[in-house]
Amino acid sequence: MEYDQIIRQSVKAFKEGRLPEQISARKEAGLKYTPEYFDQLEEDLLGNDTTPEEDTDEADL
């Protein structure tokens, strides 16, 4: 198996919320960059982009 294939598998697993066992064990001890962290980051960054526009539209009306 080539390195690129392993990277693709790793990316796919992380996207689906799966972590390697050793990393999952550390999750309880306080792991920062988890799948949930990036989901929240995405929601904060991309979700906040739409909210002010909606607010301004409502304010204009």
Place this chain on the structure above:
Amino acid sequence: MKPTFDGPIPGENYTSDTKNYPWHRPPDITDYDEAVEFVIRELSTPSRISMIYTMLEAGQSISGIVSIVNMLNIGNGKYAVDLSILIAGPVARFIEIAAKENGIEAELGTPEEEIYTLEMFQAMQGVLDNEDEPPAEQPAAPPTEGGLMAMGAETGTPATADPDTQAAMLGLNEEDA
């Protein structure tokens, strides 16, 4: 033919310093969070992130970019190969979010399963027929025998011009003759 001895002699590897390259030494970063943070900080610089956006717009997948970033950092001795596999997911998610934030459509590059078709193999070999293109011209048949002076003999073309043509070529018209 004389034998050449251009390969390394036995034991030559012991004559060089084993710490010449960064990947010969222990990596700088061994912690998961620390490695992710390092890559995110590195990719957040204007020059790097603009390069990544350009690669994404050119059709490069996010997984491909992660591979390139990881290989560079492994080569520079920042972290080891096993840690690079572990942090591939977070780095890919960071790039994905950054691309979405800037309105760039990016593919994660994680297809379910590659389906290999006959057309794919033909395309890889460069033998895929293109119906729009006209067929290539057949090369002219080589002359059979006789050389340059015998050319035209087989096709019925006279080897020499008729007398009138020869006279015209020599500048002799009927009045002069």
